[in-house]
Amino acid sequence: MKNLSICLTPELIHLSDLKGKVAVVIDVLRATTCMVTGMAEGIPSITPVAQVEECKALQAKGYIAAAERGGKKVDGFDMGNSPFDYMEAAKTGKKVAATTTNGTLAISKSAAADEILIGAFVNLDAIISYLKAQEKDVVMVAAGWQGNFNLEDSLFAGAVAAGLEGEFELEDDAALATKVMYQAVKNDLAGFLAQSAHAKRLAKMDIQKDIDFALTLNTYKVVPMVINGEIVLA
Amino acid sequence: MKNLSICLTPELIHLSDLKGKVAVVIDVLRATTCMVTGMAEGIPSITPVAQVEECKALQAKGYIAAAERGGKKVDGFDMGNSPFDYMEAAKTGKKVAATTTNGTLAISKSAAADEILIGAFVNLDAIISYLKAQEKDVVMVAAGWQGNFNLEDSLFAGAVAAGLEGEFELEDDAALATKVMYQAVKNDLAGFLAQSAHAKRLAKMDIQKDIDFALTLNTYKVVPMVINGEIVLA
Numbered sequence: 001m002k003n004l005s006i007c008l009t010p011e012l013i014h015l016s017d018l019k020g021k022v023a024v025v026i027d028v029l030r031a032t033t034c035m036v037t038g039m040a041e042g043i044p045s046i047t048p049v050a051q052v053e054e055c056k057a058l059q060a061k062g063y064i065a066a067a068e069r070g071g072k073k074v075d076g077f078d079m080g081n082s083p084f085d086y087m088e089a090a091k092t093g094k095k096v097a098a099t100t101t102n103g104t105l106a107i108s109k110s111a112a113a114d115e116i117l118i119g120a121f122v123n124l125d126a127i128i129s130y131l132k133a134q135e136k137d138v139v140m141v142a143a144g145w146q147g148n149f150n151l152e153d154s155l156f157a158g159a160v161a162a163g164l165e166g167e168f169e170l171e172d173d174a175a176l177a178t179k180v181m182y183q184a185v186k187n188d189l190a191g192f193l194a195q196s197a198h199a200k201r202l203a204k205m206d207i208q209k210d211i212d213f214a215l216t217l218n219t220y221k222v223v224p225m226v227i228n229g230e231i232v233l234a
Numbered sequence: 235m236k237n238l239s240i241c242l243t244p245e246l247i248h249l250s251d252l253k254g255k256v257a258v259v260i261d262v263l264r265a266t267t268c269m270v271t272g273m274a275e276g277i278p279s280i281t282p283v284a285q286v287e288e289c290k291a292l293q294a295k296g297y298i299a300a301a302e303r304g305g306k307k308v309d310g311f312d313m314g315n316s317p318f319d320y321m322e323a324a325k326t327g328k329k330v331a332a333t334t335t336n337g338t339l340a341i342s343k344s345a346a347a348d349e350i351l352i353g354a355f356v357n358l359d360a361i362i363s364y365l366k367a368q369e370k371d372v373v374m375v376a377a378g379w380q381g382n383f384n385l386e387d388s389l390f391a392g393a394v395a396a397g398l399e400g401e402f403e404l405e406d407d408a409a410l411a412t413k414v415m416y417q418a419v420k421n422d423l424a425g426f427l428a429q430s431a432h433a434k435r436l437a438k439m440d441i442q443k444d445i446d447f448a449l450t451l452n453t454y455k456v457v458p459m460v461i462n463g464e465i466v467l468a
Contacts, residue, residue, distance in 0.1 A: 011246060146249075148246065148249050148407075149407055151410055171431075173379075173384045173430050176385055177383070177385055180418050180419060181414050184414050192410075197405075197406055197407050
């Protein structure tokens with residue numbers, strides 16, 4: 001049976017052996033939700049970069065540049081970290097370059113994996129189906145918040161664990177814990193997440209619309225993956 | 235209102251500000267269960283040490299020396315990491331020195347806190363009562379397993395979070411997550427934990443009796459704390 005394990009924050013990634021495995025990077029609020037949305041809406045590719053400067057350099061080459069730090073758009077960039085921005089960007093037909101506080105770091109820290117997928121509630125079932133159909137062990141990599149555990153990414157990891165149980169061995173305690181947590185609150189995800197630290201931070205920024213969108217399941221059927229440093233569709 | 239946060243593994247302790255706070259160190263299987271048991275049964279003090287060599291040096295000075303690595307007693311020591319060993323040790327009236335894989339490390343990494351308490355299911359209500367009666371913010375420090383998240387310590391953290399809710403603000407997402415997890419499985423703690431990675435490891439070592447003991451709530455009413463490098467009773 002294939003194994004499923006969960007890395008609760010990139011700060012613990014050194015404890016996960018990613019070699020030969022599929023990594024699923026999760027940053028529900030909001031980086032991976034944006035990426036799934038953008039790819040599903042027709043952006044040709046999204047290049048995740050760790051530094052604001054790299055993002056600026058790609059902007060100079062004609063990319064639409066998205067830069068977010070601490071939940072806000074960085075001055076001088078085309079857009080921040082809202083899925084609705086990505087929908088607009090998709091209409092231009094241009095490539096996107098993106099840097100975010102936690103999500104792009106989680107992608108770069110997952111580089112040792114054989115494949116890196118981009119997951120969020122908006123493509124939950126597509127991720128589950130993809131993982132079932134392939135043969136490798138899987139590590140879910142929650143982006144967390146500045147190195148720490150967060151609720152929304154862990155809940156998504158738990159949703160995948162619940163969906164894969166029976167076909168995958170839940171290999172570590174984090175998989176068991178997040179699965180139980182997801183099953184306990186899945187009928188009121190939004191209500192439960194409203195208590196979370198990051199939701200409270202984001203609420204102050206008046207982006208409830210983004211949060212509602214990010215917590216809607218299965219809006220899209222795409223599975224974006226990182227190939228040669230670019231996010232493209234599987 | 236006082237704040238409660240949870241550090242899910244000592245590997246994340248640098249993200250917690252312990253200064254001026256009470257830390258509760260948790261290593262349910264089995265270090266803190268042993269410590270609570272030993273203190274409640276009458277051991278005058280337990281000195282937690284990080285290294286096997288330090289433990290050996292205290293043995294030479296007349297301490298009963300407990301050393302565990304990877305779940306097993308280290309050769310040449312008086313006892314390993316079973317609460318029943320600690321009950322026997324209590325009958326001698328001697329001091330104990332102890333080193334374990336995860337628990338003693340969690341204690342040493344909590345040194346910045348104002349107070350360090352020793353918690354386990356066997357003294358759950360005593361810990362909750364103590365924390366309610368004092369005035370400081372609290373950080374629960376789960377010992378985990380070799381740096382990683384584990385189920386039993388997180389469940390205990392969640393049990394404390396559930397017990398303190400209303401009087402404490404659940405400050406971080408880990409407190410919310412572990413509380414929900416505990417509430418979902420509290421009626422069958424043993425059944426749920428039997429699935430955990432560490433329980434499976436320990437089951438191979440034939441110490442089911444220790445596990446059953448560790449998962450029994452409120453056997454003791456004591457609150458051990460670390461004072462000047464020794465665990466003593468509050």
